[in-house]
Each structure stands twice: as structure tokens, then as C-alpha cells.
Amino acid sequence: DTEVTQTPKHLVMGMTNKKSLKCEQHMGHRAMYWYKQKAKKPPELMFVYSYEKLSINESVPSRFSPECPNSSLLNLHLHALQPEDSALYLCASSQDSASGDTQYFGPGTRLTVL
Amino acid sequence: RKEVEQDPGPFNVPEGATVAFNCTYSNSASQSFFWYRQDCRKEPKLLMSVYSSGNEDGRFTAQLNRASQYISLLIRDSKLSDSATYLCAVNILTGGGNKLTFGTGTQLKVEL
Numbered sequence: 001d002t003e004v005t006q007t008p009k010h011l012v013m014g015m016t017n018k019k020s021l022k023c024e025q026h027m028g029h030r031a032m033y034w035y036k037q038k039a040k041k042p043p044e045l046m047f048v049y050s051y052e053k054l055s056i057n058e059s060v061p062s063r064f065s066p067e068c069p070n071s072s073l074l075n076l077h078l079h080a081l082q083p084e085d086s087a088l089y090l091c092a093s094s095q096d097s098a099s100g101d102t103q104y105f106g107p108g109t110r111l112t113v114l
Numbered sequence: 115r116k117e118v119e120q121d122p123g124p125f126n127v128p129e130g131a132t133v134a135f136n137c138t139y140s141n142s143a144s145q146s147f148f149w150y151r152q153d154c155r156k157e158p159k160l161l162m163s164v165y166s167s168g169n170e171d172g173r174f175t176a177q178l179n180r181a182s183q184y185i186s187l188l189i190r191d192s193k194l195s196d197s198a199t200y201l202c203a204v205n206i207l208t209g210g211g212n213k214l215t216f217g218t219g220t221q222l223k224v225e226l
Contacts, residue, residue: 031211042201042216043158056210090157097211100146105157 003027004106006091012112015081021109023074023091029104031097032074034066035090037108043090049074050097081113115140118204120217127224131192135220137202138184145212146205147178149187151198152219158201162187192224 004025013019023032031050035043048056049068063085065077074091088110092103120137127133139147147165150158162169164176164185175188185202199219205212 033214042219045213045215048211048213050211056208056213088155092214098207100205100207100212102148102160102163103214104160107157110155 004091004093004104006089006106006109008109009107010110010112012114013078013081014114015083017081018077018079020078021076021089021091021111023076023106024072025093025104025106026072027093027104028071029093029095030071031094032068033092033094033103034074034076035092035105037088037090043105047076048097055097078111081111083113086111086113116218117141117206117215118202118217120202120220122218122220124221124223127192127222129192129194129224129226131224132188132190133192133222134189135187135200135202135222136184137186137217138182139204139215140183141204141206142183144183144204144206147185148203148205148214149174149176149185150201150203150216152201153198158203158216161200189222192222194224194226197222197224 034046037043047066052068067075088108090108091106094103149161151161152158162176164178168177173190201219202217
């Protein structure tokens with residue numbers, strides 16, 4: 001089962017709201033990732049968690065705050081976002097982050113910031 | 115220079131045609147290579163991993179040329195259902211672990 005689930009599917013929020021995106025995998029993977037994808041662009045890496053520790057932060061603004069409560073779950077907390085943050089947010093997982101193995105993507109959360 | 119480059123297309127081909135996509139990468143420390151397929155408003159789905167020896171899965175053949183730093187994807191006997199964006203992706207080892215970097219994607223439209 002190569003399934004990564006994400007909730008919610010769609011999210012509309014105002015610039016003063018606080019919301020969270022959730023991601024879950026039950027493949028025993030120890031690396032999890034957040035990507036941001038704008039229309040007609042490729043996914044861009046935001047964060048990498050390896051064995052529940054943040055290992056890569058691609059200079060993402062602090063209004064995005066990742067959290068990895070356990071090896072199966074990954075959250076992305078959102079606060080004071082800007083309209084230009086509207087995008088598809090994709091979660092992915094892989095066996096680990098050092099071996100370069102395949103990443104499997106969730107269906108994404110389509111975020112609109114008003 | 116972008117780390118991973120692809121021709122964005124679109125490639126409009128008739129059903130049954132053979133179509134080839136190429137992708138170049140700039141970092142010689144790149145470790146692993148993939149082709150993903152992405153349908154409109156969906157997530158990328160793994161199509162194939164890419165190896166130097168070449169690998170084939172049905173109508174799809176992928177090849178890696180490390181010396182020239184490019185990867186390729188060949189689709190034979192294309193079907194209408196092959197219409198999608200094809201993203202090449204390269205894993206580059208950094209101090210924090212592997213980073214997967216995508217090309218811009220090549221859009222394929224297969225027509226009757």
C-alpha cells in the first residue's frame with residue numbers, strides 16, 4: 001500500500017486565520033516532506049523530516065510551521081498567510097531521506113488565501 | 115542555470131505515435147532519478163525510476179546517461195490516456211539529506 005493521505009482536500013482562509021494541514025502515511029517510512037506547487041510550475045521542496053526531526057528547511061517563511069508528532073504524521077501549521085501563498089500543498093514520504101529512494105505523494109491540499 | 119531542465123512542450127502527438135522526452139541536470143552529485151506523471155489538479159505519481167542500464171515497463175522506457183547528465187523517457191504506441199504532464203526528478207544529496215528537485219514538466223497531449 002503506497003498511500004499518503006492529506007486533509008483537508010481544500011482550504012480557504014483569511015490572512016488572519018490559523019489553520020493546519022495534516023498528512024499521514026502507514027508505510028513505515030521514516031522521511032516525510034512538504035512541497036508547495038503553484039499552477040503550471042513543478043513542486044518545490046519546503047521541509048524534510050527524517051526520523052521525526054527537521055533536517056531541511058528551504059528558507060521557508062516562519063508563517064509556515066511544520067510539525068512531526070510521530071513517524072506517521074506530519075502537520076503544517078499556517079498563520080498570517082498572504083494571498084501569494086495560495087497553492088497546492090503536497091506531502092510525500094519515503095523510506096528515509098539519505099538513500100535517495102522513491103517519494104510517494106499524497107493528493108494535496110488546495111489552499112486559497114483571501 | 116536551473117538544476118533540472120525540461121522542454122515544457124506541449125507535445126501534441128497522434129494516438130499510436132512514439133514520443134521522447136529529455137531532461138538534463140546540472141549537479142553531478144545527483145544520486146537517483148525518476149519520472150513522475152501528473153494529471154491536471156492531481157498529485158505527481160511515480161511512473162518509473164531511472165537507471166544507467168535503462169529500464170522498461172510496458173510501453174515506457176527510461177534511460178540515464180550520467181556522463182552527459184541527462185535522462186530520457188520514451189513512450190511507444192501512445193494512448194489518449196497518456197495525456198498528462200511528465201516531470202523528471204533528481205535526488206541530490208545535501209548535508210540535510212536528499213533533496214528531490216523537479217524539472218518544469220513536459221506537457222503531452224495525445225490526440226485522435
